[in-house]
Amino acid sequence: MDRFIIEGGSKLSGEIAVSGAKNATLPVMAATILAAGEFKLENIPNLIDIKLMGHLIRMLGARVEHEEGRMYIDTTNLDGWEAPYELVSKMRASIYVLGPLLARFGKAKVSFPGGCAIGTRPVDLHLMAMEKLGATITIEHGYIIAECEKLVGADITFRKVSVGATANSLMAAVLAEGETNLYNCAIEPEIQSFVEFLIQMGADIKGVGTSHLCIKGVPKLNSVKAEMLSDRIEAGTFLIAGAITRSEITITNCVPNHLGEFFDKLKLAGCGFDIMGNMITIKPGEIINPVNIKTAPFPEYPTDLQAQFMALMTLSSGESVIEEGIFPDRFTHAAELNRLDANIKVDGNLARVRGVKQLSGAPVMATDLRASAALVLAGLAAQGTTEISRIYHIDRGYESFEHKLTSLGANIKRLKG
Ligand code: EPZ
Secondary structure (H helix, E strand, O other), X not given: OOEEEEEOOOOOOEEEEOOEOHHHHHXXXXXXHHOOOEEEEEOOOXXXXXXXXXXXXXXXXXXXXXXXXXXXXXXXXXXXXXXXXXXXXXOHHHHHHHHHHHHHXXXXXXXXXXXXOOOOOOOHHHHHHHHHXXXXXXXXXXXXXXXXXXXXXXXXXXXXXXXXXXXXXXXXXXXXXXXXXEEOOOOOHHHHHHHHHHHHOOOEEEOOOOOEEEEEOOOOOOOOEEEOOEOHHHHHHHHHHHHHOOOOEXXXXXXXXXXXHHHHXXXXXXXXXXXXXXXXXXXXXXXXXXXXXXXXXXOXXXXXXXXXXXXHHOOOOOEEEEXXXXXXXXXXHHHHHHOXXXXXXXXXXXXXXXXXXXOXXXXXXXXXXXXXXXXXXXXXXXXXXXXXXXXXXXXXXXXXXXXXXXXXXXXXXXXXX
């Protein structure tokens, strides 16, 4: 397995362009199942998860070609309706094919999802919504088996905000008979851009950007051309790379107002920003102030930038408290950061981070996508050499991560394992 070797202490400079958003692209790829035709998608990131989703819809009978940020998907001959264990177990987002398969074929057989190691990842909200829309759901030998004569519009309230369940329910509702009202929907930018994509395909959806989406089923949808949203989590990760190395760097091709509360927290930590259109330049302060965060649905602090912020707080001038409000145990990076001489105490969904003067390089292990990014950021600031194993996690969600960091002056190398 590949490893990163990082020599810490380099100042960074220059600018990098953010890639397309993984979490905007995955539901869009699944939604191509809803219409028979040719899709041309732009600004597609080159990631393991995108390859896995492409392989899944190819297995269902679509033609999928992906090169240089462009993806061509032809779903004309798509006739499969089973998402097998060996694929779904590698990526939780495979569950996204459930809604569109039910909508197109009236049946779907999807293995229970796996995904990254951030606790149990239930899908009860997805299944509740499909049943409300008229599907019969049975669970057999680790598979979700869903069937329906036809999907019929319904009123659905999510007991908690769920990005995935919102996306899946939208894909089932757009071809259902009659009106569907979804309440307490996720309003993440990736969901907003997904709603716009479905409308472009011919769906009738009102309420984009709000937590109440009203969908009127239509008889047919069409294939389209579309450009993917840029990745706000990648943008945030690189801004923290600037903050933790006290470097002034510029991020381009991003959408500043998609970073919500993240900006406010970095400002409290002592960073200034120059923002011009889709460019952000970070100007870190001399010291890193301790700042408390609590992760919550958009526009509050994003859970996917929690680990990266914790890495920054390990070098703050005081104590900060990080509360993980979305996933039950998304602190696997804390123990690894402590191996770099950080001082973090985890207590349930709270992590108390007491800033230290200096991190020191050591061998550490990546455990999930964003935890891996946090270890890289800490390694950039640590004294000496940090070796990070199991970096396939990084390749799931960050395109050319080490190349982008190297272009900013970081001393990071990939050792093929
Ligand atoms: C999406 O995951 C993202 N993944 C995650 O990003 C992100 O962390 C998460 O949303 C929250 O923003 C993709 O978009 C592919 P949820 P998802 O449903 O949809 C619970 C990354 O690093 N829940 O919004 O799986 C769930 O356990 C990944 O790019 C249920 O209880 O997350 C969690 O506590 C990691 N029942 C909360 O809701 C359900 O049926 C929010 O999860 C579904 C979810």
